[in-house]
Amino acid sequence: FKGGPHAPYRQSERKENYRQYAEKLVADGHAYFAFDTPEELEEMRTRYKTAENPSPQYDHRLRMQMRNSLSLPESEWRALIENGTPYVIRIRMPENETIRFTDMIRGEVSFSTSMSDDKVLLKKDGMPTYHLAVVVDDYLMKITHAFRGEEWLPSAPVHLLLWRYLGWENDMPQWAHLPLILKPDGNGKLSKRDGERLGFPVFAMNWTDPRTNEFTQGFRERGFLPEAFVNMLAMLGWNDGTGKEVFTMEELIAAFDMSRVHKGGAKFDFEKAKWFNHEWIKQSTATRLLPDLKKIWEAAGISVNDDRYAERVIDMVKERCTLLTDFVDQSRFFFEAPAAPDMEPARGKWSEAKTAFFNELQPALRELGEWTSASIETCFKELAAARGIKVGELQLPFRLMLVGGKFGPAVFDIAATIDREDCINRIIKGLKSLA
């Protein structure tokens, strides 16, 4: 991050900001210093743990039994600070107040402060927790709308109180707690692990965890178009009510309406995600696709030196590609002859007459006037008729020679696209492999 109207943005560079506000809260009686060690906290949690209350909190019920600037005499806790005893700053949650606020998605939401614990605001190392940081940052950066995941809803009252205690209530952003994306199977919110387990990406782009060096493949590298990814995400938890599903970013911006955002989480469906990508590939122009595909082809060892030719190829095969990476297998034969054409599927019904046909086809093609799909087809069919062989029985072998497999666009289109000499050479090669 560089520059910007409210820089710096990196939390570590804003460290001193936070302490100042945390201390102001202490001075105003809304927060306090707490000296409890991790061991002491652990001890408290095990001591007060019961069947009815499996997770006791550091709250108004317990804070006076802990070591903090509320429970200790002033001289004592001041001495502790002088000594350099590590401490945190915790918010002092009111005992029994109801916090109400309006969420753009959920409407009126209310919580009782008696349920919330005295959250740590400033950590021992002087860094803020998320609770302090969001409020201070959002205020300083003049944030108008706070959009975040539903998992933050329970801590919203802490944030509301902070806005109030810091005297910024009039500048508070509007809140929106978005529904979560859930695992396709089982329970819980979608995590990176689920992607690894089920074989799909969860991040937009490749990501290597700097701590563990663990690599995770992104949607982009998996072969997703950014347009499709955004489109897919937008439809997970929102729709415009008309049944339309494929949206451009511009259409999304025009159609989006908070009132139609769902409250419940949605399970992620990789099949549907791929469908979106397929739709986008089909509706994208070859020019749009070309730069991305050149990289993919290059990585697969396919050299592309004619952009116009590559664009023709893209238009011919794009409807059968779900992921950008599918273009490798679907178009390789346009750039290089199949290494060793597998003629097996044609071998069963092969005959001398067919060999003769393909031998005769070569000079016929060579003498053909214009090299187009229609002219090749006419030539091919006339020759087949003259030889008394059904065209259908010759098309599969022809495809196998040109493509190397039972897939791809119409055979005569392929023949017309690749070079005339190349086409004839592939016939020769195919015949050899049948011999």
Add this chain to the structure above:
RNA sequence: GCCGCGUUGGUCAAUCGGUUAAGACGCAUCCCUUUCACGGAUGAAUGACGGGUUCGAUUCCCGUACGCGGUACCA
């Protein structure tokens, strides 16, 4: 346990009190195509449960069940 938020086919979902309960993904069958796809047609499959309110509830209210989230010096 407690607090909060949810609950329409396998999945994503429309409906804002009256419908044969849309549509999409996936699945199945068929057509097109003597390849693979695209495309077209058809089909199977849905309102968690129990009470209210109402002439009438998928829709409004209350319970129950279930799911999710939170309950950290993580975000």
